[in-house]
Amino acid sequence: MKKDRALALGAEALSITAVIGKKTFGGMDQAAFASFSQDRNPLHMDPVKARRFLSGAQVVHGVNLLLTALDMLVAGDCRLTEINRVACEFKVAVNLGEEVTYVLEELSADRIVIHGYLTSVVCTKITLFFGEPRTIDATSPVGRQTIEVGGLAEPLNLSEQECSQFSANLTWNDRTADQVCSIYPALSAAYGVNFCQAFATLSYIVGMVCPGLNSMFLSLDVKIAECWRSTRQLSFHVSKFEDRIKLIDMQVDDGPLFGVIKAFRRPEPVRQPGLDELTAFVGESEFRAMDSFVIGGSRGLGELTGKIIATGGGKVTLGYAIGKDDAERVRDEINKRFSGVCDIRRIDINQIGDAAAMLATKDAVFYFPTPVISKKINTIFSQDVFQKFLEFYVYAFSALCYRLEALATKRIRVFYPSTVFVEDRPNGMTEYAMAKAAAELMIADMNRVLNHVKIHVVRLPRLKSDQTNSIFQVKTEHNIDYLLSAVRGTAAL
Template sequence: MKAEYIFTSEKVRKFAALSGDFNPVHVDSVGARRTIFQHSIVHGIYILLSGLDVLAEHSNTFRKVSRTKATFHKAARVGETVYYDIQQLNESKCKIIAFDKLQNKAATINLFFELSAEEHNQNIADKLYEKDIPVEVQPQEYTTLKGEVDLLLDEKTLSEIAPNACQFFSNQYLAQIFGTTQVVGMQCPGLHSIYSKIDLLFDDEEPIGQKLALKYGVKAFYDAMNLVEIGVSSVGMKGNLTTFVRPAPVEQKAYIDVKKAIPNDLFVNQKAMVIGGSRGLGEVVSKMLAAGGAEVNLSYHMGQDDAERVHSDISKSGKEHTVFSWDIMNSDQNLSDYGQITHLYYFASPPVMNTSALVFDTELFEHLCRAYIDGLINVLEHISYVGEFTLKVMSPSSVFVEDPPQKLGEYASAKAAMEVAVKSLKDKYPKVAFFTPRLPKMGTDLSASLSGEDETYSDPLEVLFPILSEMK
């Protein structure tokens, strides 16, 4: 039995309210772009719920679940289609595989049944959770972390996103499953969590007079792996959750600290435009230019708050700087409003990670080429730089061109294609001097790793200073 399901942003928001897991990585597309996933992702438990819905649609015999085990192998992005295959189904167990368009496993779900058992359906408060902010837990707090979450279940919302599962499985069972994602995404590990595994056992305990809640407590924290094992229990249920702590977004140096390393008048004659100046290397370059006396016009696509934060910081230079919205793929804005630009710094930063190391994703490669090549040309066609000075353009490449790491083959190939394209653009744009330095791995959101081991990064200031000095 096979099926497919599209996890739209609307459905994901409904599941967040149904489960109480409002972690930004699921419901905030702007905030999620600064995580290791570079995109908002579907709750692992929502993928499990949809698997249950597929099973319920194709099953005509009621079964009480005695055990639920699942492993979430890779994240599914919001908006993507997930495919389901019920590979094994008999009276005692069922195995469901969820995978993406490239046949990479997203989840493996194992259900065990007890035909003779009576199903208990607790009277649960029929309402949604109110939106809340997840806890940001500090490492030293994990070993003693414990608590309890109340369980709710809004039947109308459940019927909208899983119409078959709500008829086949008890409210108590579903509410307890949903409660685990609220624990992981909102409480422990909370803000920077990754849900990896679930293993729950269910018995015949009756919920007479008992409050339906989910208790949790950390059983072990492995600092070297950023792994947290959590024990959970509720009426007629107990089990374990395995989670990881993902790295927090990388914060770049403040303007006041950058200023200490940059001579006051190093870039004083520049009227610069920084595409993608709201975070990462674009943010660092914006601060360096402002510290050296340049007039900076920085763009953002989604992160207006980030861009305004950078703008506020560099305004301490005393010069007037501007912030504007620009979509490298679609914008048709006349950038000549910003005057005669002398320097263009192009830091387009679309999601670059291929979540499978086994298959080269041609769609991702083509998307990156459009961002790095077509997007650059689009900017050149819309800015004003005709005058006595040659426009200097920095479009950074990467050392990964020479030695692509796992899961970044498309990124490295697209950067190599950009280098070749820039050489051919010199005839079309004779008044443009292109700079395509191959930058090393530096501390940015894109460089964040799941590993708890120490990572070696080059300091962005040290790497970029000689390049910007050469371009001045």
Template sequence: MFTISHAQSKMFADLSADWNPMHVDPEAARRVQFGDTVVHGIHALLAALNAMCSNISQPAWRIVALKANFVGPIFQGSSLNIEIKRAQENEYRIALLANGKTVQQIQFSIESTETGAAILQKVEYSQALPDHLSITDALSFNYSAMAPWNVNQARALMPALSAAVPDYQIAALLATTHVVGMKCPGIDSVFTGLQVKFLTPTTSPTLSFSACTTSTDERFNSVALLIKSDSFEARIDGLFREKPVAQPAYEVVKRQVERTAFHTVKALVVGGSRGLGELAVKLLAAGGAQVDFTFARGDKDARRILSELQADGARAACFGFDVTDVSTEQFARLACDYSHIFYFPSPQIGRNDGPFDLKKFHRFSQCYVDGMVNLLNHAARVRQKGSALRVVLPSSVFVTEGKKGFAEYIAAKAAAESCLLQICAKQSNWHAVISRLPAMATDQTAGAASADDVETLAHMTDFVRSAVEG
């Protein structure tokens, strides 16, 4: 068993010159498809090969051909295991499992070689952001460069593999992730698979290569690439993932409500740095409310929103607050003297078409139920007895209508509704406001959303008005 940490992913990003934010920037990654930073597919592949080196008797060998399918994302810190099958004498199949689920399928053949292969010169790139290509742009993609290489970093990340395999073969695989993650598709890339054929080695293979698009398919947002050099030929499959959903700017939101519509409101918006929580913050501020909002990981997003609001004279503040953290320190600074508490935090929402997953349910419940209960129990302790409070819980139409693949999410949302009703029933002058909202355009639900950004803003305007006014 082994793991790949965030620190190792950052080291691999430097080695491969693939600094796509989905691998190295937790705050940016939370807004994209997987909701958190994930391991580079090629990093995981090389780590799997490194882990299985003890199963190969030859001290030095070269890869003849390799095929890999990247079945699912690998979150940093996941428990990784490999299952090895020897198809023929020099042919192997590896299944890479993350937390017990297959995430990569790798097939490769090898042949013995001599030690002491040619030493490659260091090739390093300055850190940069990936290119922003559309699938239309990809049709004309052409790129020539040198494969990134740093022997010391390679030895540190994959010591057994780099001792056995010629450096140019590792560098060739590094070139594939550099192209996909930084060039095409670039910022919105998902690497789904590759086939590599290593050519008869020259006495001194070079690191120069060329890359181009061979086909695209707009129905599936897919792209096929070809990378060629004097030592290898790689065919790559990739996808353009959904772009992160940006909520409307404050200038747009202000048009939805009168300047004094909520001027008597003092609101706490928990989870207000993105998505529907971000919209609620902007709507409340636009209507004259005094708004405090929290973030768990989205410090940059929160500061950006706060800057927008304060530039317009809105009464707003933000602070870090993690609903899964039960430490007394973060509650100590929370006075809870609010007229309204809006509760928006959420872990990553994703489909599960398999059996009911208790771990997934517990992760949802920790946020939707435990976090809310801990917050409201604290509020009950520190607030003036009998003071009025409206607790606003945005729930989901999935609770009543159902949605295939979201059983754990639905169960946790239903539990949160029930808990809120029971808590408010125990407190004098507390009122629960529960709204089962449709799937709307956010970075969490963009793929399943039934509403576009205009409809989302209209829905949220009605939601906030109803929550405030009753």
């Protein structure tokens, strides 16, 4: 009987491990899903803010990955009329511009399993279970606030305490029907717009409501109710909050879908120490003779380096690539305390151009650019990842130093942050450590032959920054101690 049901779904036309489709998710795809779902979390929609989150770049909405797979499946003549439960795990973040390959991995009398792959890594696991839609005894929860999908201009920023006790009713209308049909033509034609909207509302819950701003969708496991074609409301409440890893279980308990969605409350972007804290460590005039430029000074370790120099009486220009708002924030914080000592300037390390002449007038240059590089393949070594690290940490740095040498009329001190990972490599850091090791060898030779440019290299431990931020507690060293020592060592050259 179950075998007959599977065959009735049309799934016999798909062989096991068959590729059912491929898609590269671009900016237009992202904007279309955000407009339809109203999930406009900056993790998905703001390239500047997203660079400060765990992913380091914009991430494709998880529910978009799911609905895209279902649309491809239906377009391949696989009818899902007897699917009564959908489970989906979002295992690896998919960044804009990455191609996902959807593969049918299992077809049995009970289920269909689809994997979404980034190269060889499973980024999404989808399981569809056969059965009739369920009749649920709707409780129509009372006392919960009602939030209209699209009614929030910005995502809520719930505290951990607020997350642990949150509940709400979500309502939507069919004003986005044309968009749904455009994005998922086969799925919406076969099962209606409301089917897609119900799942998109799960994305809205996580990205805009709870946890909201600082969210990461982990998984969903929901059953389909008999009312899935017509009901435009979902109710949910937080059923469990695991404080140690900030994992939130939310029970969807009324509407066309019912089950559990899981999300992390991800850590907020790292705040570097302020000027008040630095005055306890930095002498008020110890860097008075320094006029410095910090490449990558809008955030993280570069931001803190700029603050240290200013606290010590020096002048500093903060270089940024795309984070102008962050650079202005740091500049204003510094100048409010030390009037007029800090400026900002956009700089592209791969196209130094006219900026080289300005850099050559500085006493010191600190090198903290941050590439957006994510390794998502199951191999010890990736040539592509290694090449990208080399471009930032070796080629661009070498070109900068030789350009400064050609223009300099005085000694220019340059700080290069290497890493203890050269000797003690965590898993997945092989390419990064190799690039830093190559830079160290190159710098040793450059220090022997360059006359005006002198480079100070320090192997820094894991320090607290956006790049080392983690849902799980990871030991980091004290940022001020190591960076203050680095600035002092550079000044002493």
